[in-house]
Amino acid sequence: MTETIYKGDALKLFKRIADHSIDLIIADPPYNLGKDYGNNHDLVGFHEYVRFSNKWLKEAHRVLKPGGTIYVFMGVRFISYLYDILDQKLGMYFNSWITWFYTQGMGKTRGFSPRHEDILMFTKNDNFTFNLDDIRVPQKFYRDRNNMRGANPGNVWEFSHIHYSNKNRKNHPTQKPEGLVERMVLASSNPGDTILDPFAGSGTTLRVCQQLGRHSIGFELNPEYVQIMKERLAEPFPGFDSIDPRMKRIPLDLSDEEYRNAYLENHKRWFLARHDNALKDFHEEVNRIYGTSLPTLKLKRG
Ligand SMILES: C[S@@+](CC[C@H](N)C(=O)[O-])C[C@H]1O[C@@H](n2cnc3c(N)ncnc32)[C@H](O)[C@@H]1O
Known part of the structure; x- marks a missing residue:
């Protein structure tokens, strides 16, 4: 697989990408909330931010293949404007408004502490890749x-x-x-596809694609983050750094031992591949529910 990093302004770098050449775009732009990204500051006027969003989304639409998908992370302040651009200006197909929920974050003393960010998923036409079997989560009952x-x-x-x-x-x-980006990559691309992240930051998308057998391209304005990304891609892989807590859920009615053992082996392959660091919790959960321990097997890749 190839991981290609371009250093510079996404608006200029998009010009290097051919029309209809990208299978999937995962974009996590600055949200215009005043974050400090070292050499660039995430706070411009309202109209300037909407203009910037119009420009990069138009380029994203141009480079996507006809069956391609885009995921865009965004905070509440601007998400409706980005929705409008994707839907009305670019005529893309709305698929999902995903809420990324977390239990810890910034605290507010006047008002409710924010515990989610949102992700828009649009496709370029209505004939797109969606690999449901690759992203399922465990059921409660057998x-x-x-x-x-x-x-x-x-x-x-x-x-x-x-x-x-x-x-x-x-x-x-x-x-x-990484677990969150893994779900997007598995659902909306196939091995060998090319994925673009125009605001690559620390390189989460490129790292996930490297481990899932996809080609990836990342743009990033800050040279220090480009360096972090390069080092990250050269590190040994210990498993993805995060997981949906439902992945350790085990059906509560596996009373037949033969079924249970067959299911538990499948569980590791289906839900815990590339999550070696979640195996311990899974074994504890099996033990808690069924009072049996499993031999500590190494995960098979793939
Ligand atoms: C929200 S962060 C992305 C974080 C990334 N998803 C990760 O997991 O590390 C946005 C990134 O966009 C970069 N950036 C800001 N404006 C840019 C521009 N015009 N072109 C390219 N990168 C830009 C910032 O330096 C920052 O690293």
Whole structure:
């Protein structure tokens, strides 16, 4: 797989990308909230920010293949304006408004502490990739009518922030959880596809694509973050740094031992591939519910 990093302003760098050449765009632009990104500051006037959004989204639309998908992270202040651009100005197809929910974050003393950010998912036309089987989450019961391959994860996704105590935490103020980006990449692209992240930051998208067998391209304005990204891509891979807490959920009615053992092996393959660091919690959960321990097996990749 190739990971290509371009240093500079996304608006200029888009010119290097051919029309209809990208399968998936994952964009996490500055939200215009005044974050300090080192050499660039995330606070401009309202109209200037909307103009900037119009420009980069137009380029994103140009480079996407006809069956391509875009995910855009955004805070509440500007999300409706971005929706309007994607829907009305670019004529893209709305698919999902995803809420990224987290339990810890900034505290407010007058008003309610924010505990979500949102992600818009639009496709370029209505014939797009969506690999549901690759992103299912475990069911609570082993009933005939349930699909044991799991359920659709829905549009509220819980992932904790990458805290300073997380071994994978980089020196970047808005690093996103790898588990969250993993779900987008698995759902909306296939191995060998090309994914673009125009505001790549610490390189979360490129790292996830590297591990999932996709080509990736990242743009980033700050040379220090470009360096962080390069180092991150060269590190050994210990498993993704975050996981949906539902992934350790085990059906409560696996009374038949043979079924149970078969299910538990599948569970690791379906839900915990590339999440070696979640295995311990999973084993504890099996033990808590069924009072049996499993041999500590290494995860198979793929
Ligand atoms: C919200 S952060 C992205 C974080 C990233 N998703 C991660 O997980 O680390 C936005 C990034 O866009 C960069 N940036 C801001 N304006 C830019 C521009 N015009 N072109 C390219 N990058 C830009 C900032 O330096 C910052 O690293």
